[in-house]
Amino acid sequence: MRHITLDCPDSHYHTVIAECGAYAPPRKRISMKRLTETPDLSTEGARISTTGRGPAQKRAVWKTAIAGGAGSVIEYYDFSLYANLAIYLSAAFLSRSDPGTALLDTLAVFGSGFLMRPVGALFFGWLGDRHGRRTSLLTSVVLMGLASSAVGILPTYAALGVAAPLLLLVLRLLQGFCAGGEASGASTYIAESAPARLRGFFGAFNPAGIAIGTATAGGLAAVVSAVIGSAAMSEWGWRVPFLLSLPLSFAVLFLRSRLPESAQFAKNVRTGVAAGSPIRAALVGEWRAVVKLVLLAFSMTCTAYVGHVYLNTYLTAQLHRPAEEALGTNSIITVVFALLMPCAAWVSDRFGRRRIYGAAMVGYIVLALPAFQWMAPDSGVPLALAMAVSFIPWVFAQAVGYPLFTELFGAKARMTGVAFGFALGTILGGGFGPFVAQLLMTATHWTLAPAAYMAASALVGLAALRFVGPSKIDDVPAETAAEPERG
Numbered sequence: 297m298r299h300i301t302l303d304c305p306d307s308h309y310h311t312v313i314a315e316c317g318a319y320a321p322p323r324k325r326i327s328m329k330r331l332t333e334t335p336d337l338s339t340e341g342a343r344i345s346t347t348g349r350g351p352a353q354k355r356a357v358w359k360t361a362i363a364g365g366a367g368s369v370i371e372y373y374d375f376s377l378y379a380n381l382a383i384y385l386s387a388a389f390l391s392r393s394d395p396g397t398a399l400l401d402t403l404a405v406f407g408s409g410f411l412m413r414p415v416g417a418l419f420f421g422w423l424g425d426r427h428g429r430r431t432s433l434l435t436s437v438v439l440m441g442l443a444s445s446a447v448g449i450l451p452t453y454a455a456l457g458v459a460a461p462l463l464l465l466v467l468r469l470l471q472g473f474c475a476g477g478e479a480s481g482a483s484t485y486i487a488e489s490a491p492a493r494l495r496g497f498f499g500a501f502n503p504a505g506i507a508i509g510t511a512t513a514g515g516l517a518a519v520v521s522a523v524i525g526s527a528a529m530s531e532w533g534w535r536v537p538f539l540l541s542l543p544l545s546f547a548v549l550f551l552r553s554r555l556p557e558s559a560q561f562a563k564n565v566r567t568g569v570a571a572g573s574p575i576r577a578a579l580v581g582e583w584r585a586v587v588k589l590v591l592l593a594f595s596m597t598c599t600a601y602v603g604h605v606y607l608n609t610y611l612t613a614q615l616h617r618p619a620e621e622a623l624g625t626n627s628i629i630t631v632v633f634a635l636l637m638p639c640a641a642w643v644s645d646r647f648g649r650r651r652i653y654g655a656a657m658v659g660y661i662v663l664a665l666p667a668f669q670w671m672a673p674d675s676g677v678p679l680a681l682a683m684a685v686s687f688i689p690w691v692f693a694q695a696v697g698y699p700l701f702t703e704l705f706g707a708k709a710r711m712t713g714v715a716f717g718f719a720l721g722t723i724l725g726g727g728f729g730p731f732v733a734q735l736l737m738t739a740t741h742w743t744l745a746p747a748a749y750m751a752a753s754a755l756v757g758l759a760a761l762r763f764v765g766p767s768k769i770d771d772v773p774a775e776t777a778a779e780p781e782r783g
Contacts, residue, residue, distance in 0.1 A: 356556075360489040361501040363555050364482045368505030369512065370548040371437055371478050374444035374541045375471055376513040378409070379605045379730065380623065383612065384534035388452040389461045405465055409472030410727025413719035418575055420477020421712030425564075425574035429485040429711060430557050432477055434549060440474040441545020443467050448538030472727075479506060479698065480715035487702040488560035488710075493645060499699035500641035507634035507694060513537065514608055515627030522620050560707055577709035578716060585704040586717040588763055592653075593721025595757025596697045598729040599660050599750045603686055604630070606730035606746065611679075614743060615672055621679065629683050637695035649700040652692055654761050659689030660754035668747035693757075703767035725753060 378385065390401050416436075424432035447467050453460045482502045490498035516537050521529040578586060604626075611622035644652040667686035670677035705713040733746035742748075 357490055357494075357498060360555065361486055361498040363551055364486045365501035365505030367433065367437065367548045367552050368478065368482050368502050369509040370544045371440055371475075372506045372509030373512045373544065374440045374509075375475050375478075376510040376605060377444060377517075377537050377541070378405075378447075378468060378471070379601075380514045380517050380608055381534045381537070382609050383619070384530055385464070387530060388534070389450075389464050390453060404731055405461070405468055408465060408727075409468040409475070410719075410723040412469045412472035413476035413722055413727070414716060416473035416476025417480065417715035417719035418476075418712065419473075420481060421578070421709075421715035422574055424477065424481055424484065424561075424711035424715075425709060428557050428561055429481060429488070430552065430555055432481050432711070433485065433552050433555075436474045436478050436481065437545050437548045437552065440471060440478070441542050441548075443470040443474065444538055444541035444545075448535040448541070476719045477711075477715050479503075480701070480718045481711060483698040483702050484711045484714055485555075485558055487699060488558040494642070495703075496641035496644040496649060496696065496699045497638050499702070500637040500695040503694040503698050504634045504637040507630055507637070510605060511627040511630035511634065514623045514630075516540070518620050518623035518627060521623070526619070560710075564707060572708060574709040574712040578705070578713035582705055582709060582713050586713055586720075588760055589701055589704055589714065589717030590721040590724070591756055591760035592697065592701065592764075593718045594725035595657060595753050595755075595760070596693050596725070597722045597727075598725030598753035599664075599693065600690060601726035601729040602733045602746050602750050602753075603660075603664065604690060606733060607683075609730070610733075610746060611671065614737065617673060617679070625680050625683055629680060629687060633684075633687050633691045636691055640692045641695040641699060643692075644696045644699070649696050649703070649767075650761050650764055653696045653700055654758060656689040656691075656693035656696065657754040657757040657761075659692070661751045663689060664747040664750045664754075665744055668744050672743075689754075700764070704764070729753075 386401065420432045420436055423435065444467075447464065450463055450467070451460055456463070479502065482505075483499060486499050486502055487495055517534075520533050520536050524533045608619075608622050608626055611617045611626075612619050640652070663685055667682055669675060670682035670685070671679060675682070701714050701718060702710065704717075729749070733749050736745035736749060737743060
């Protein structure tokens with residue numbers, strides 16, 4: 297196996313393994329300054345291995361995928377707490393006498409966080425395309441942890457009056473700003489580090505991490521509620537999951553600080569690609585890819601947020617199931633299914649991502665209405681079984697969606713394009729999906745309105761697939777093997 301080295305200014309020799317797309321610096325004592333440092337990847341004379349995929353390269357790919365997914369666990373734990381605790385937040389921060397109206401207002405604040413996603417997407421996308429994927433991921437996790445933990449110490453409406461919901465709105469907007477670059481950043485990073493023939497398999501570690509983080513938020517809320525009781529949960533217990541965000545976020549900060557930069561970004565630096573304007577390249581040069589991604593992301597996030605995150609509120613507020621049952625069942629099934637995501641994505645490596653994503657959308661159209669019917673307490677169907685059926689298309693859509701999105705863009709503006717397009721689609725589908733579902737149900741008095749809305753959004757995803765072409769990053773390992781320009 298051939299190795300190559302980068303002769304860096306600090307006189308250390310850093311091994312670069314391009315075949316797996318990993319740049320592995322030596323282990324050092326970590327200081328706060330080094331946590332956000334971007335490695336110097338422009339050094340003259342860099343050479344990258346073009347032969348072999350030995351045990352070291354394989355371990356590097358696994359480490360990258362696992363670490364990237366683990367970071368998404370905590371980041372989306374932070375982001376999902378709001379939706380899982382919406383009932384308690386509506387009582388603590390809103391003065392409405394009608395619980396249904398207060399819940400709608402709380403869900404509107406939840407959706408408002410998504411309005412900042414495009415702004416965060418442009419910022420973190422620019423940061424990742426110009427200064428490194430790693431730098432972007434480190435910055436987002438710190439800000440997300442601070443915003444989430446601040447909710448845990450925020451005074452209620454009874455103490456601050458109208459200032460309380462306004463401060464809650466500001467913190468939710470900051471969460472949305474950070475989330476604008478998280479999923480796309482981690483997906484881009486893993487996609488550029490994985491071999492082309494297993495890009496789906498390794499790329500699914502990110503959505504699996506997102507799902508596990510979301511489930512952890514709901515599961516922890518269920519545990520706290522079961523331990524302290526419903527009354528204490530409404531009074532102060534809802535704060536506990538938010539307060540845990542800060543130490544968990546710093547744990548992720550340490551984990552991500554030890555990750556290498558992607559070899560694709562290293563090549564961008566050496567060849568001068570990273571010196572251009574990624575925002576202009578994405579919005580002008582690849583606007584068609586952005587439009588496709590918006591439609592695909594709408595279908596993926598609407599079905600996920602309505603049929604997954606909002607589901608807890610639906611089960612407790614509409615079907616009057618105990619919160620512990622709804623949160624606990626959802627969390628357990630989510631974790632089990634999330635662990636299957638790499639296998640589902642591996643199927644897309646064999647048969648194509650468009651086919652598998654399309655099959656997932658058809659699954660939503662066929663299964664959404666009957667699955668929601670079975671979740672009613674008088675249906676005679678166990679809740680766990682009904683949830684499991686409704687989650688089958690979710691597994692394939694999430695596992696395949698993120699790798700599919702990264703393959704729509706070229707290297708120059710990949711992170712910016714994925715982040716911005718995904719953010720816009722997530723606003724339309726995920727951000728206001730729960731609000732629209734609740735509004736439709738309130739207006740029509742039809743308890744299956746959320747399921748019908750999911751099926752309609754899946755039709756949008758099927759239509760968008762017709763315009764998706766071949767992957768633009770199928771040859772990433774080969775690209776990274778190119779010799780750098782000599783100065």
